[in-house]
Amino acid sequence: MTQYNKSSFFPKFLVIVLVILLVALIGTLIGAPERAAKSFGPADRSLNPILRAHYAITLLRAKDELLTSAQESNYPRKFSIEPDESVEALCRRLEDEAYTSSGALFCTYLVYSGLDRKIQSGTFTLKPELSSIEIAQTITNPEARDIAFYIYPGWRLEEIAVSIDLCGFEFSGKEFLAYAYAPPEDVWTQLQLPAQASLEGYLYPDEYSLEPHIDLESTVEVFLSNFRAHMQSPELLAGIAAQNLSFHEALTLASIIERETRADEEKAIIASVFYNRIAEGMRLQTDPTVQYAIGFDEKEQTWWKTQLTEADLQVDSPYNTYLYAGLPPGPIANPSLTSLEAVAYPAQTPYFYFRAKCDGSGTHAFSVTYEEHLNNACP
Numbered sequence: 001m002t003q004y005n006k007s008s009f010f011p012k013f014l015v016i017v018l019v020i021l022l023v024a025l026i027g028t029l030i031g032a033p034e035r036a037a038k039s040f041g042p043a044d045r046s047l048n049p050i051l052r053a054h055y056a057i058t059l060l061r062a063k064d065e066l067l068t069s070a071q072e073s074n075y076p077r078k079f080s081i082e083p084d085e086s087v088e089a090l091c092r093r094l095e096d097e098a099y100t101s102s103g104a105l106f107c108t109y110l111v112y113s114g115l116d117r118k119i120q121s122g123t124f125t126l127k128p129e130l131s132s133i134e135i136a137q138t139i140t141n142p143e144a145r146d147i148a149f150y151i152y153p154g155w156r157l158e159e160i161a162v163s164i165d166l167c168g169f170e171f172s173g174k175e176f177l178a179y180a181y182a183p184p185e186d187v188w189t190q191l192q193l194p195a196q197a198s199l200e201g202y203l204y205p206d207e208y209s210l211e212p213h214i215d216l217e218s219t220v221e222v223f224l225s226n227f228r229a230h231m232q233s234p235e236l237l238a239g240i241a242a243q244n245l246s247f248h249e250a251l252t253l254a255s256i257i258e259r260e261t262r263a264d265e266e267k268a269i270i271a272s273v274f275y276n277r278i279a280e281g282m283r284l285q286t287d288p289t290v291q292y293a294i295g296f297d298e299k300e301q302t303w304w305k306t307q308l309t310e311a312d313l314q315v316d317s318p319y320n321t322y323l324y325a326g327l328p329p330g331p332i333a334n335p336s337l338t339s340l341e342a343v344a345y346p347a348q349t350p351y352f353y354f355r356a357k358c359d360g361s362g363t364h365a366f367s368v369t370y371e372e373h374l375n376n377a378c379p
Contacts, residue, residue: 032056036112039063040133044114055112062105070101071128078146078209081139083121090119100132109133115140122146123209146209151223153205153336154258156292157181158303160203160334171216179216187224194248194330201251201331202227230337239344243275248330254339255331259288259304263363267342272349273366282352284321292332293317 033043036056043052059066071077079099081090087107095103110116115136122145124138138144147167151160157180161173180199183191191202199220204227210219232247240250257270274284287308293315297305305312313320319328351366353373365376 066132069129069131073128076125076127079126080123081121087116106132125211149208151205154333156333157200197330201255203334205336250343252327252331254335254343255333258335258339264338268347271342271346273351276352283325286321289319289321289328293319
């Protein structure tokens with residue numbers, strides 16, 4: 001009988017095991033990219049087969065982690081990407097700010113998909129239900145980038161409308177004006193607007209980052225929410241009440257001050273001039289109210305005509321403070337916080353007049369008498 005040779009069995013067994021492992025490895029290397037493509041999309045063509053398989057295996061092991069949201073917030077959050085930010089820094093920040101559970105894994109997906117070369121700078125609104133994969137697809141889609149929108153201090157509604165048309169909103173400036181000049185009842189009630197009042201003055205000047213597909217009503221609500229947060233603090237409301245003005249009247253005066261000067265340091269002084277004139281029964285006689293009444297000037301191509309004529313000063317409008325005493329019916333622009341603060345906390349001065357200085361500084365010379373006012377005129 002032939003004796004069983006144990007020494008010859010083990011090498012053969014080892015070879016068989018190695019062959020099986022090799023076949024399994026080859027199968028994994030070949031099959032992993034196919035399975036990964038079903039879950040994560042095709043791999044970037046620039047990757048060699050080994051890297052493609054490596055990234056595919058890594059992603060498949062963390063499939064559930066990548067395809068479910070890791071965010072703890074219940075509200076959409078703004079995430080900004082700088083133009084010079086590296087992919088590695090971006091991934092770390094996404095993990096640090098709890099948008100993804102693993103920055104390294106997020107980076108792996110970016111490289112696997114080729115999205116690491118398509119990241120967009122700008123601000124994105126990331127909703128809490130977004131998975132890591134969906135976040136990656138969002139920040140690489142230029143159409144998903146937020147709209148950067150500005151309302152500058154002193155702009156009137158029509159100027160905001162022009163900017164809306166230039167920024168690619170899904171509604172037009174004309175639609176915005178129709179809404180702003182006749183706000184719905186709930187907005188009107190919330191702001192406690194006087195009868196026939198528009199939203200002029202109530203849209204807070206600021207830099208806004210707005211979702212690309214935001215609708216008109218939501219856009220205006222963002223502006224109004226910002227207004228309430230900044231312009232209706234208890235301290236400010238108390239200061240306005242101390243001046244015996246309604247909030248609408250205070251906002252109206254603030255809008256005039258906003259158009260009169262850009263120098264914050266003299267706003268309280270200008271406020272004192274207007275208060276002094278009102279106390280003496282004098283008309284305000286302020287040019288911005290006439291500019292508002294005139295509207296768009298075709299010659300100068302502006303809503304704020306600079307060269308007012310005697311005929312302009314006689315235009316019959318309740319906003320013309322050369323003809324009508326007291327404040328105009330409502331704001332003439334959207335003022336900044338510093339202008340409303342000047343109304344609430346005016347300086348105490350003897351001044352009744354002011355005019356632009358002749359040095360080009362944009363500031364003003366103040367005077368008590370009309371004779372002093374005339375003497376302050378430029379040569």
